[in-house]
Amino acid sequence: MSIQIRNISKNFGKFAALKDVSFDVGSGELVALLGPSGSGKTTLLRVTAGLEFAEKGKILYGIKDVTERSAYQRKAGFVFQHYALFQHLNIFENVAFGLRVRKRSERPSEPQIRARVEQLLDTVQLREFAKRVPAQLSGGQRQRIAFARALAIEPEVLLLDEPFGALDAKVRKELRHWLRNFHDTTHLTSVFVTHDQEEAFEVADRVVIIDKGVVQQIGTPNEVRENPANRFVEEFLDLGRDSVPV
Amino acid sequence: MAGATTTFRTKVVAPRRATAESPWIKGTLISILLLFFGFFLILPLYVVFHEAFSKGAGVFFKTFQDRATAHAIWLTLLTAAIAVPLNTVFGVAAAWALTRFQFRGRSLLISLIDLPLWVSPVIGGLIYVLVFGRQGWFGPWLFEHDIKIIFALPGIVLATTFVTFPFVARGLIPLMQAQGHKEEEAAMTLGANGWQIFWRVTVPKIKWGLLYGIILCNARAMGEFGAVSVVSGHIRNKTNTMPLHIEILYNEYQFAAAFAVASVLCVLALVTLIIKTYAEWQAERQLRAAAESVE
Numbered sequence: 349m350s351i352q353i354r355n356i357s358k359n360f361g362k363f364a365a366l367k368d369v370s371f372d373v374g375s376g377e378l379v380a381l382l383g384p385s386g387s388g389k390t391t392l393l394r395v396t397a398g399l400e401f402a403e404k405g406k407i408l409y410g411i412k413d414v415t416e417r418s419a420y421q422r423k424a425g426f427v428f429q430h431y432a433l434f435q436h437l438n439i440f441e442n443v444a445f446g447l448r449v450r451k452r453s454e455r456p457s458e459p460q461i462r463a464r465v466e467q468l469l470d471t472v473q474l475r476e477f478a479k480r481v482p483a484q485l486s487g488g489q490r491q492r493i494a495f496a497r498a499l500a501i502e503p504e505v506l507l508l509d510e511p512f513g514a515l516d517a518k519v520r521k522e523l524r525h526w527l528r529n530f531h532d533t534t535h536l537t538s539v540f541v542t543h544d545q546e547e548a549f550e551v552a553d554r555v556v557i558i559d560k561g562v563v564q565q566i567g568t569p570n571e572v573r574e575n576p577a578n579r580f581v582e583e584f585l586d587l588g589r590d591s592v593p594v
Numbered sequence: 595m596a597g598a599t600t601t602f603r604t605k606v607v608a609p610r611r612a613t614a615e616s617p618w619i620k621g622t623l624i625s626i627l628l629l630f631f632g633f634f635l636i637l638p639l640y641v642v643f644h645e646a647f648s649k650g651a652g653v654f655f656k657t658f659q660d661r662a663t664a665h666a667i668w669l670t671l672l673t674a675a676i677a678v679p680l681n682t683v684f685g686v687a688a689a690w691a692l693t694r695f696q697f698r699g700r701s702l703l704i705s706l707i708d709l710p711l712w713v714s715p716v717i718g719g720l721i722y723v724l725v726f727g728r729q730g731w732f733g734p735w736l737f738e739h740d741i742k743i744i745f746a747l748p749g750i751v752l753a754t755t756f757v758t759f760p761f762v763a764r765g766l767i768p769l770m771q772a773q774g775h776k777e778e779e780a781a782m783t784l785g786a787n788g789w790q791i792f793w794r795v796t797v798p799k800i801k802w803g804l805l806y807g808i809i810l811c812n813a814r815a816m817g818e819f820g821a822v823s824v825v826s827g828h829i830r831n832k833t834n835t836m837p838l839h840i841e842i843l844y845n846e847y848q849f850a851a852a853f854a855v856a857s858v859l860c861v862l863a864l865v866t867l868i869i870k871t872y873a874e875w876q877a878e879r880q881l882r883a884a885a886e887s888v889e
Contacts, residue, residue, distance in 0.1 A: 397783060398783075399779055399782070399783070418782070419779070419782040419783045420782045420783070420784075420785050420786060420787055422783075423783070423784075423785050424783060425783070426779075426780070426783035428776055428779070428780060430776065432776035432777050432779065432780040433777075433780075434777055434780070434781075434795060434798075435777070435799070435880075435883050436798040436799065437798075445781065445784055445786070445794075446784035446785055446786075449781070449784065449785055449786040449787075449790045449794070450785065483883060494780075497780075497784070498783070498784075500784075501784055501785055
């Protein structure tokens with residue numbers, strides 16, 4: 349399902365976090381929102397998920413206008429930077445959560461829930477951890493569980509907020525490849541936020557570069573690299589090139 | 595030359611940090627602490643139980659067969675059973691509002707929650723006399739409609755609620771602040787509604803802090819003397835709570851009976867202390883878990 353972001357503006361008090369942002373994410377596409385910290389990329393993702401509401405503009409999932417709907421009605425899969433797993437529930441129950449909170453009429457039966465959760469735990473290769481609690485898992489494992497939990501509700505779009513931001517370099521790389529492979533097999537429309545251009549260019553089909561709440565450039569990694577639209581993009585990419593590759 | 599060093603015998607002592615006091619000061623401070631503890635905490639507790647049983651177990655147990663005593667215990671339990679749930683709901687709502695929303699006057703409200711702790715309980719009681727008493731603001735209206743608040747159960751509950759309302763909120767605010775609300779947001783994106791988020795995510799997260807607050811609130815509610823004394827009227831079999839009843843018995847020279855009732859309050863305090871310590875320990879664990887999960 350496609351996502352259409354139409355003229356979104358959002359303020360925090362007097363600070364304009366997003367200024368008239370518009371772009372589309374095609375159905376089955378994997379798009380990176382790239383920008384320095386404070387650029388508004390996370391805010392945009394949260395507005396897309398319904399965790400924040402914009403003052404102006406519209407959000408459409410496919411042809412459905414979801415602007416007024418809150419996160420629990422939109423049911424976009426969301427992955428948080430710091431995992432946000434339920435500390436008091438074991439891994440199995442974390443993944444099952446989205447199924448258990450459904451209305452009785454839509455809730456799968458217990459064997460169906462079990463089958464679905466086990467299948468998801470297989471997908472992220474953590475089935476043997478089902479009975480553990482999040483505190484007993486490593487960062488990379490926790491984030492994989494967070495993926496599985498978001499996928500359990502069979503979302504039509506997947507939104508990821510700096511999903512690898514809290515992980516060390518090696519695990520980061522592994523998960524990056526895993527995400528790309530996962531996307532290639534499922535073609536689930538996905539948007540992920542990152543401040544790391546290498547990550548954005550390696551994983552995404554298209555990159556949306558944001559600064560100061562304004563979209564600076566949209567394009568495939570090659571387009572952006574070869575033809576930076578303006579001074580900011582050029583400098584931002586240069587800055588990344590000089591730094592130690594992650 | 596090398597042989598000369600062997601003549602020095604170094605005494606092995608536990609390494610002392612530069613900031614540590616000398617053993618002499620350490621010893622003195624600990625002794626003062628223990629003396630103070632013994633004199634102000636252990637001795638009174640001992641006296642209560644000693645006096646309670648001074649005329650034998652028979653007199654001790656007979657005290658509780660007295661109708662006025664039984665009524666006082668019942669009234670205390672009833673008051674706590676109303677005031678504690680009220681303050682639990684209030685405390686959770688207050689902690690929720692004060693940690694989740696940013697608004698003008700928020701920090702003022704956080705300090706105002708503590709007001710009953712600074713103010714003398716007598717004033718807490720007096721407020722309600724001035725508002726609902728016979729000569730108070732609503733006094734004449736209440737009298738016309740034959741509603742009794744002062745010198746009746748509603749007054750006792752009001753005064754108790756006033757005195758005990760900081761406990762639940764105070765326990766929860768730092769905990770909820772540290773935990774943030776990422777888990778609630780995650781639950782929301784998974785399709786949980788507000789009610790489900792509260793019961794399935796928030797309550798398990800805060801349960802030990804909540805229990806801790808409820809227990810303190812309950813202990814204080816059952817033991818409150820000052821505020822209740824002002825509004826109760828000390829009518830035996832009607833508006834006498836346990837602490838007030840102890841005073842009456844004592845004034846009537848029924849020392850063994852007074853101490854017997856007092857010992858019940860002491861046992862309550864000890865049980866509270868044990869549960870509190872356990873809840874506190876668990877709450878700290880939750881707090882640490884919250885700190886780790888955001889690293």
